[in-house]
Amino acid sequence: MTKILIADDHTIVREGLKQILAETSDMVVAGEATNGQEVIDKVLKNNYDVVLLDISMPGRNGLDILKQLKIDKPGVSVLILSMYAEEQYAMRALRAGAAGYMTKESAPDELIQALRKVSQGRKYISPTLAEKLALNLEGGDEQKPPHENLSDREYQVLCMIASGKMIKEIADELALSVKTVSTYRSRILDKMGLKSNAALTHYAIQNKLVE
Numbered sequence: 001m002t003k004i005l006i007a008d009d010h011t012i013v014r015e016g017l018k019q020i021l022a023e024t025s026d027m028v029v030a031g032e033a034t035n036g037q038e039v040i041d042k043v044l045k046n047n048y049d050v051v052l053l054d055i056s057m058p059g060r061n062g063l064d065i066l067k068q069l070k071i072d073k074p075g076v077s078v079l080i081l082s083m084y085a086e087e088q089y090a091m092r093a094l095r096a097g098a099a100g101y102m103t104k105e106s107a108p109d110e111l112i113q114a115l116r117k118v119s120q121g122r123k124y125i126s127p128t129l130a131e132k133l134a135l136n137l138e139g140g141d142e143q144k145p146p147h148e149n150l151s152d153r154e155y156q157v158l159c160m161i162a163s164g165k166m167i168k169e170i171a172d173e174l175a176l177s178v179k180t181v182s183t184y185r186s187r188i189l190d191k192m193g194l195k196s197n198a199a200l201t202h203y204a205i206q207n208k209l210v211e
Helices: 011-022 036-045 062-072 086-095 108-119 127-139 152-162 167-174 178-192 197-206
Strands: 002-007 027-033 050-053 077-082 100-103
Touching: 002 011, 002 036, 002 108, 011 027, 011 108, 027 036, 027 108, 036 050, 036 062, 050 062, 050 108, 062 077, 062 086, 062 152, 077 086, 077 108, 086 100, 086 127, 086 152, 100 108, 152 167, 152 178, 152 197, 167 178, 178 197
Parallel strands: 002 027, 002 050, 050 077, 077 100
Antiparallel strands: none
16 A cells, blocks of 8 residues: 655645545555645654655745655655646756656646556656656757756746745745845846846746746
8 A cells, every 4th residue: 555645735735635545545645744844754753655745835845845855765755746837847856856746737547647656666757748858868958048057946036036026025935034035036147147037037937937
């Protein structure tokens, strides 16, 4: 029996996932977590086969949690289930050690198929993401778009600025100081060769990093 920890701060999402998994005979929801620290605590104290992890958790974001889990409990498979399109976070999640990446718009049978695959220690990659990975391999580093050179935290701040959030809002949401977020913004502009928030937003929309 595959034991699954559902990590999502929205009750309605967790309940929906439990209903989907209740219809399977080989999987059981063995725990739930609503924030990053709870995910780490529960994984350290219990034996789960798969963590079904939302990328936007309160406090530490999903990529931070994923990296921590890979250090503390490398044997557990982590399947990211996110509201963000693949273009935004899938490549970063896989590089950080995720066993797969799915959007919340995926069909229930696709989710079950992915969970079964990652519980066997394999990777789950959608056809569109597989194509993107292949193109990246062919192109090498010289064709990497500028945002691929950002750290995960810088990339997160870029997406938040581009979605219209003010520095203070970003600082509050990420539990950082306004000064730290401003430093991230300066680094992002510098690395990407851009001059303003408007330019960042335009870039993010062009590259489908924000809806």
